[in-house]
Amino acid sequence: MSSLRTVSQANELADAIRQRIQAEQLAEGALFMTEGQLAEEYGASRTVVREAVSRLQALGLLEGRKRKGLIVRHPDPLRLLSNSLPSLVGSQEDWRELAMLRYALEVGAIDLAIRAATDEQLARLSQITDDMEAALRDDTESERTVALDLEFHALILQMTGSRMIAGMQQLLVQFFQIAPHAENTPASAERIIWEHRELCSAIRDRDVERARSMIRLQFRSTLGAVESLSPESGGADRN
CATH class of the missing domain: 1.10.10.10 (Winged helix-like DNA-binding domain superfamily/Winged helix DNA-binding domain)
Incomplete structure (x- = not known):
């Protein structure tokens, strides 16, 4: 007592x-x-x-x-979050909550990104998209593909001009590199290429609604993979 x-x-x-x-x-x-x-x-x-x-x-x-x-x-809230994230995932529900957090942040940030993006950033985003297409056609599961996807999303977050948004989102994006995800196939690789190209185009055209739609499409696979984790399906519930 x-x-x-x-x-x-x-x-x-x-x-x-x-x-x-x-x-x-x-x-x-x-x-x-x-x-x-x-x-x-x-x-x-x-x-x-x-x-x-x-x-x-x-x-x-x-x-x-x-x-x-x-x-x-x-x-520094970013440091606190970075130190805390690894201990936050112990069940399917934890993964789901983090997935939803990342989804909400990225959809919410796209408006700011489009408003503040510089010509140099837009050109870099287009180049990353080209590099990602080449990497996916060469090997759908390569480390290069994962790194380019991370760079693609990190750049969009940097476009907001907010250190806090960019920092929090980059932490989540990096963390989700170890999240469960569906294996890529030639068909899914084509879809991924198309989604990134359409998102890049929407940002370049300053089309907020189209960009939001593409972000939602991109997150379907992440959210779907997390939702598929359940005790019945032999998922990663570690509680």
Whole structure:
């Protein structure tokens, strides 16, 4: 019971410290307090303070400095997501949730990408499409094909001009390289080539609705492969 109380108190103190940092709008690198000062001000034991500080350090909100105390940091959400993603997949439902997240992000980002895309980016997207077609015709399952598909989608995300969107999407796209997917056949390779060419054309023509339609088509195979994973089908449910 004592251990449970400590955990509860640490959670409450961590929340209080986080809210204080936000309310005071403390800048990156600002000196906060020492653990001793926190214990005195909040009437908490050193054990509770250490636990609370540890939680905030894990989130990137605080950093300990010898002889100085605690320093305020502004966490990088992309780093936190990158560190968390590998542990988020333990079942079919986990895969499905991540698939839906990637789908929603990419469909939502296409409008921004079309509005902000530069001529140089459009030319590069067209070149990647050409390279992907050549790679697919040579070997439907080659590492080169996978890498080009990753580059294709990553470039679209970069077109948005948002570091956060591009970073989050690239993490998800990279993560989905290990997601279950249907094996390519000559027929599916032709479909993939057509989908990428049509999407590239829609972006070049600044046609948001057509681009959204092509994104939806491209994700059918990903969502279908994830949905096919079930205990009955011998899928990858690892719970």
